[in-house]
Amino acid sequence: MHSLIQLSIAVLLLPLLSFVILIFFNRRLPRRGDFIGVGILGTTFALSAYIFWTVIVEHYDPAFRVAWDFTWLDFGNVPGVGPLQVKMGIVVDNLTAIMLAMVTLISFLVHLYSTGYMKGDKHYGRFFAYLGIFTFSMLGIVLSDNLFSIYIFWELVGLSSYLLIGFFFEKESAADAQKKAFLANRVGDIGMWLGILILYSQFHTFGYQEIFQKLSAGEFGLSHAWLTAAGILLFMGCVGKSAQFPLHVWLPDAMEGPTPVSALIHAATMVAAGVYFVARIFVLLTPEALHLIAFIGAFTAFMAATIAITQQDIKRVLAYSTVSQLGYMVLGLGVGAYSAALFHLVTHAFFKACLFLGSGAIIHAMHHEQDMRWMGGLRRNMPWTFATFIIATFALAGLPLTSGFMSKDAILAGALGFAQTEGTWYYYLVPVLGFFSALLTAFYMGRQIWLVFFGESRTHLKPSDPHDHHAAHAHDGHDGHDGHDEEHGHHPVHEVAWNMRLPLVVLAALSIFIVYSPDPLDGGKGWFMKMIPTPATVVGGEQHGISEAFMAMSAEEHGTAAAPEAVQAEAAAAEDMHAPAAAHAEAVTEPHPSAASGEHAEGHTFADPRQAEIAHLTHAAHNRAIQISTVMVILGIGFSLTVYAFKVIDPDRTARAIRPLYLMSYNKWYWDEIYQATFIRGSMLIAAMFSWFDRNIIDGMVNGIATLTRKFAFLNGSFDKYAVDGMVNFTAFFVNTSGGVLKKLQTGKVQTYVVMVMLAVFGYFVYYFAQLVS
Amino acid sequence: MEQLTAIGINHYLTISAILFALGLFAVMTRRNAIVILMGVELILNAANINFLAFSKWNGGMEGVMFSLFVIVLAAAEAAVALAIIINIYKIFNTVDVSSVDSMKE
Numbered sequence: 001m002h003s004l005i006q007l008s009i010a011v012l013l014l015p016l017l018s019f020v021i022l023i024f025f026n027r028r029l030p031r032r033g034d035f036i037g038v039g040i041l042g043t044t045f046a047l048s049a050y051i052f053w054t055v056i057v058e059h060y061d062p063a064f065r066v067a068w069d070f071t072w073l074d075f076g077n078v079p080g081v082g083p084l085q086v087k088m089g090i091v092v093d094n095l096t097a098i099m100l101a102m103v104t105l106i107s108f109l110v111h112l113y114s115t116g117y118m119k120g121d122k123h124y125g126r127f128f129a130y131l132g133i134f135t136f137s138m139l140g141i142v143l144s145d146n147l148f149s150i151y152i153f154w155e156l157v158g159l160s161s162y163l164l165i166g167f168f169f170e171k172e173s174a175a176d177a178q179k180k181a182f183l184a185n186r187v188g189d190i191g192m193w194l195g196i197l198i199l200y201s202q203f204h205t206f207g208y209q210e211i212f213q214k215l216s217a218g219e220f221g222l223s224h225a226w227l228t229a230a231g232i233l234l235f236m237g238c239v240g241k242s243a244q245f246p247l248h249v250w251l252p253d254a255m256e257g258p259t260p261v262s263a264l265i266h267a268a269t270m271v272a273a274g275v276y277f278v279a280r281i282f283v284l285l286t287p288e289a290l291h292l293i294a295f296i297g298a299f300t301a302f303m304a305a306t307i308a309i310t311q312q313d314i315k316r317v318l319a320y321s322t323v324s325q326l327g328y329m330v331l332g333l334g335v336g337a338y339s340a341a342l343f344h345l346v347t348h349a350f351f352k353a354c355l356f357l358g359s360g361a362i363i364h365a366m367h368h369e370q371d372m373r374w375m376g377g378l379r380r381n382m383p384w385t386f387a388t389f390i391i392a393t394f395a396l397a398g399l400p401l402t403s404g405f406m407s408k409d410a411i412l413a414g415a416l417g418f419a420q421t422e423g424t425w426y427y428y429l430v431p432v433l434g435f436f437s438a439l440l441t442a443f444y445m446g447r448q449i450w451l452v453f454f455g456e457s458r459t460h461l462k463p464s465d466p467h468d469h470h471a472a473h474a475h476d477g478h479d480g481h482d483g484h485d486e487e488h489g490h491h492p493v494h495e496v497a498w499n500m501r502l503p504l505v506v507l508a509a510l511s512i513f514i515v516y517s518p519d520p521l522d523g524g525k526g527w528f529m530k531m532i533p534t535p536a537t538v539v540g541g542e543q544h545g546i547s548e549a550f551m552a553m554s555a556e557e558h559g560t561a562a563a564p565e566a567v568q569a570e571a572a573a574a575e576d577m578h579a580p581a582a583a584h585a586e587a588v589t590e591p592h593p594s595a596a597s598g599e600h601a602e603g604h605t606f607a608d609p610r611q612a613e614i615a616h617l618t619h620a621a622h623n624r625a626i627q628i629s630t631v632m633v634i635l636g637i638g639f640s641l642t643v644y645a646f647k648v649i650d651p652d653r654t655a656r657a658i659r660p661l662y663l664m665s666y667n668k669w670y671w672d673e674i675y676q677a678t679f680i681r682g683s684m685l686i687a688a689m690f691s692w693f694d695r696n697i698i699d700g701m702v703n704g705i706a707t708l709t710r711k712f713a714f715l716n717g718s719f720d721k722y723a724v725d726g727m728v729n730f731t732a733f734f735v736n737t738s739g740g741v742l743k744k745l746q747t748g749k750v751q752t753y754v755v756m757v758m759l760a761v762f763g764y765f766v767y768y769f770a771q772l773v774s
Numbered sequence: 775m776e777q778l779t780a781i782g783i784n785h786y787l788t789i790s791a792i793l794f795a796l797g798l799f800a801v802m803t804r805r806n807a808i809v810i811l812m813g814v815e816l817i818l819n820a821a822n823i824n825f826l827a828f829s830k831w832n833g834g835m836e837g838v839m840f841s842l843f844v845i846v847l848a849a850a851e852a853a854v855a856l857a858i859i860i861n862i863y864k865i866f867n868t869v870d871v872s873s874v875d876s877m878k879e
Contacts, residue, residue, distance in 0.1 A: 748878030750871055751810075754802050 004054060004092050005068040007047050011100060012090070012139045014044045015107070019132035026125025037128035038111045041135065045104040048097075055097035062533045065093040067145050067209070082204055089145035089207070094531040095342065099142040099276060102346055103269050106353050107135040109503035110264040113357050116500040117260050117364055127167060127258065134160035134265060141273050146206035147196045150277065154192070154237065157270050158185045164265060165257040177253035184250035188240015195233030198226060199284075212283055216538040224286065227539060231289030234281055242274025242326045245300040249671050252319040259360030262315060267322045267356050268349035275329040275345050282338055283538045287610060291427075294334025294418065298433040301327030303669060305440035309447065310655075310665040313370045314359045317448050320668075321396065322352055324437055328411055331434060336614045337414020338534035343523055344407035347395065347511065351404055354392035354507035361385045361496045361504065362452060366459075372451040374462040379453040381493040384501045386453050388508035393449055395511040397442040398633050403511050405629075406523030408438065413625035417618030421610065438629050442636025450644040457493075521626060524619075534615065536606050786827030794820035807859045807869040811852065818848045 018040040026033040055064055069089025078084040111131055118127050137160055140153030166178030200206060202221055203214045214220075220227055238244065243251035254266045265271070278285075278293070285293070301324045308320035325348045332341030363370055365382060379386040395404035415431035495501070509515070517526025606612040642648045655662040664670065745756070793816055800813025822841040829837020859869055866874050 746878055748875030751802050754798075758798065758802070 002066045002068065002092075004051055004066055005090055007051055008090050008092055008096075008100070008143055011044050011047045011051070011104065012136065012143055014040050014047075015132045015135035015139065017132075019129050019136060022125055022129035022132060026129060029125070032125035032128075034111075034115050034124065034128050037132055038108070038115060040132070041104065041108040041111045044135070045101075045108040048100040048104040051092065052097045052101035055092065055094060056527065056531055060527075060531075062094065062531055065091065067091040069145055069207070072149075084204075086148050087146060087207065088149050090143045091145035091208075092143070095276075095279070096142055098342075098346060098528070098532070100139065102349055103135065103138050103142060106264060106268045106349060106507075107131065107138075109353070109506060110260045110357070113263075113360070113500050113503045114258075114260045116497050117360055118258060123167070127164075130160055130163050130167070131261075131264065134164065134270070138269050138273065141276065145208060147199065147208070147211075147281075148206040150280070151189075151193065151196060154189065154241070154273070154277070157265075157273060158182065158189070158241070161185075161254070161265050161270055164261040165254045167258055167261065168256070171256065173253075174256040177250075177256040181250040181254050184247045185240040188236045188238070188247055191233045191236025191239075195230045195236070198222075198230040198233065208280060212538050215284055224539075227284070228286040228288045231281070231285040232292055235278055235285075235289065235293055238274030238278045238330065239296065240274070241277075242271050242330065243300075243323050244274070244296050244327065244330055245303060246671075248300060248304065248323050249668075249675060251323055252316055252668070255313070255315040255319050259315065259356060259363060262319070263353045263356030263360065266319065268353040271322060271326055272329070272345045272349060275326065275333065275341060278330070278333050279338060279342055282333060283535050285537070286539050290334050290336065291422075292334070294331055294415075294430050297327045297329070297331030297334050298415075298430045298437075299327070300324070301331060301437040302433040302440075303327075305437040305444065306665050307668045309440060309444040310662060312373055314362065314372050314375070314448065314452065315356070315370055317372070317444060318352070318355055318359060321355075321441065321444065324441065325352065325396070328408060328434065328437070331430060332411035332414055335411075335414045335418030335430060336534065336611060337411050337418075337618060339529045339532045340407060340410030340414050340523070342532050343516070343528050344404075344411055346528070347403035347407040347516070350507050351392040351395035351402075351511040354388055354504055354511060355396065357500070357503055357507065358385050358389040358392065361500055364496060364500070365493045369459070369462075371462075372448065374458050375452045376455040377453070377457040378493060382495045384495055385504060388504040389453070390449065391508040392511050393445045397445045397637065398438055398629060399637075400630065401513050401520045403513055403516055405520070406513060406517060406526070409622075409625050409629055410523050410529070412438070412629055413622045414614070414618045416621035416625055417614050417616070420617045420621070421613045435628050435632050439632040439636040439639075442633040443640045446637045446640025447644055450640065454645065522622070524622070534606075534611070537608050537611055783827050783831045786823055786830075790820045790823040790827065793817075793823065805870045805872050807862065807871050808856075810871060811855050811859070814855070815848060815852065818844055818851075 018037050021036055022029075022033045029036065067089060068091075069087045071085050072088040073086040075084040075086075111128065114127060114131065118124055121127065134157060137153045137156035141150055141157060144150035144153060162178050162182045165181050166174050168174045169178075196206070199211055203211050203219060205211060205214070215227075240247045251266055251271065255262055257266070304320045304323035304327060308317050308324065311317045311320060325344070329341045329344050329348070332338070332344060361382065362375070362378060362385060365378075365385075366375065369375065391402070395402035398405045398408045412431060412434050415434050419427045419431050513520040516528050517523050519525045523529055606615060643651050643654075667673070745752075797813045797816030797818075797820060800816065801810050804810050804813065822844050825837040825841040825844070827837075829835065829841075862874055863869050868874070
């Protein structure tokens with residue numbers, strides 16, 4: 001076993017250990033065992049950082065991959081299925097190494113932060129236990145080498161998300177939100193499972209690598225449409241987990257969970273798992289499936305951004321912003337900007353975690369006030385939070401010199417390239433929605449910054465009406481923190497302690513461009529995009545047969561493939577197919593000389609002409625994307641400043657002027673209401689129908705049978721009573737009567753018997769002589 | 775001698791029948807168990823006479839032999855019957871058969 005694999009197993013299992021210790025023993029440990037959670041996660045992060053260092057910095061090989069697996073379940077030869085083996089395995093490649101480092105770092109920081117934020121909660125220890133199992137499951141997703149095990153961990157993160165959203169389960173809204181999250185995820189997971197089954201039915205394996213190899217070898221026995229369907233079904237898992245339209249409704253409600261959880265699970269890691277999963281199966285997605293993914297991503301990005309501009313709750317703005325940014329990532333994958341989407345995943349994880357932890361610090365300092373209308377002026381009270389929040393906001397809005405700028409522009413450039421490749425006008429909707437969302441993002445973040453940090457404090461403006469929704473809401477939030485609040489009373493807002501500041505500083509630092517690329521304007525020059533090259537698809541478009549398509553590696557990658565045995569084995573397997581496919585690649589890429597030269601930005605060629613063209617046009621569109629999006633960001637921020645800082649436009653008056661639009665945004669496009677009216681009411685209706693059917697038809701049948709049986713039994717009983725018993729009784733009666741008659745003959749006197757014998761003899765003689773005579 | 779030879783088998787059988795009828799009458803009508811026993815003896819002797827008569831007219835010795843057996847049997851029977859009667863007397867304190875009707879039940 002490769003030493004990196006051993007380390008990865010340790011990384012995977014340590015958080016589970018933390019969970020086991022804390023869930024059982026937290027009450028017996030000093031400080032409820034929080035130091036165990038933080039310590040274990042610190043260790044885990046150190047190991048992950050070592051893996052990251054080895055894989056990314058030392059080897060610096062875009063095709064690095066080591067894998068290890070074992071047979072977990074062997075069902076033998078299952079009738080109707082064939083040999084069924086379920087393997088469990090771990091794969092470490094560049095993407096895994098980056099994700100490991102990211103997940104463990106954010107998890108560690110959130111653990112540390114939680115020691116401050118959750119202080120005094122009555123389930124303090126349990127909180128850390130839940131964080132542990134979440135981290136374990138998330139790392140499982142990251143490390144899985146096959147669809148089966150990722151599905152298991154997928155469900156496990158769903159479970160931990162459920163547990164953590166409902167952490168304040170005494171609150172009804174939290175209990176509702178956790179159920180909603182779980183159910184929405186279930187819908188997506190069903191699709192994902194069906195997708196896995198479609199692939200399994202064809203390839204009889206769950207392993208990514210085997211599936212891709214068999215797919216590129218043309219072993220997919222069904223039509224192209226089935227492969228598209230499989231891709232879309234697998235993407236449904238992402239729709240659920242990454243909160244894409246139409247299953248996005250759960251994520252904003254998930255903000256009922258504690259804020260560190262929102263940062264860790266519902267902003268940085270778990271919701272990104274969907275994107276990560278789509279990236280893992282990226283090469284088997286057909287162009288048709290990718291189109292759908294691109295449109296869903298674009299629509300989600302736009303819709304969520306429009307909702308975010310009118311929300312009042314600080315966390316809800318960030319939640320919709322998360323949905324919007326996840327839409328960007330999905331859009332990025334859909335348009336084929338694979339590296340850009342994953343780049344955005346990582347940068348977003350850091351700056352959004354920073355924003356959530358910052359908002360957590362604000363909420364903590366404001367005694368659980370979440371409504372931005374009653375904040376304001378916090379820059380003076382909370383300078384650290386303010387500074388880090390500003391940096392993360394710039395990254396989210398996509399201002400130059402930040403990580404978000406690079407990743408978002410890479411996605412938008414990809415979207416432009418995609419639209420140009422596809423040609424038809426409606427494909428331009430994708431980049432247009434993307435750019436417009438960038439404007440909206442800048443606007444709502446400018447609004448948030450201004451409302452929270454600038455101006456004067458508006459705490460005193462808050463109506464004390466107990467029926468006010470937000471007041472009630474905030475009050476409920478106190479439940480877990482009663483003692484804490486008493487002690488604070490009405491003291492002025494002050495900066496949070498070091499254990500909550502440190503994560504903010506680290507995360508803000510990771511939102512700066514220099515971490516990823518030396519050139520603040522081009523993420524493509526950074527290490528990230530080089531280490532995570534877009535893999536070549538293994539399926540062709542409709543015009544190309546599937547068998548023509550070719551496995552992930554270009555000639556250059558082959559040359560540099562480093563030592564690990566897994567890579568070599570793969571290379572050997574792919575070797576014989578390589579030559580014809582490469583020839584094919586050159587043939588089809590001829591119309592685009594720069595692409596065919598194999599020396600564009602990402603530095604490798606694509607066998608698939610569509611991918612090659614997208615890559616080429618994306619590269620060409622890079623500068624235009626930067627220009628447009630910068631203009632959009634400046635417009636957005638400028639507009640927000642006009643409205644909220646210079647007060648040139650009165651937001652309330654504007655809202656009244658465009659009331660229908662305002663209400664649509666404020667009420668989240670009425671999706672909840674629409675779902676309430678259709679799916680929930682529909683389910684209720686169906687349930688009522690079934691209940692009626694149950695009560696009247698099924699119960700009726702059962703009762704009818706019961707009545708029939710009773711009637712029949714009654715008849716049967718009567719027959720027994722009168723016919724059968726009658727016969728028996730008659731026999732008895734007859735025997736009794738005749739016995740009564742006959743017993744008169746038995747006098748007990750011998751002489752009577754003698755007389756009878758004599759009579760009998762006499763009778764016999766009479767008979768005999770009568771015979772003789774006649 | 776002539777007179778004697780005039781006595782044919784019918785005479786024997788008639789005697790025997792009368793004897794049997796008398797015995798039977800005694801068995802059927804007497805109440806005293808001993809008298810009944812005597813009636814039984816009469817019946818047995820009627821049978822003996824029949825045996826002997828047929829034996830004489832048939833010319834074989836089987837009838838004689840049989841009647842000897844019957845006599846022996848009658849003796850044995852008398853012994854057993856008397857024992858039974860004594861026991862009946864012990865239990866019921868009477869030898870009147872009409873009052874010994876416990877076989878009724």
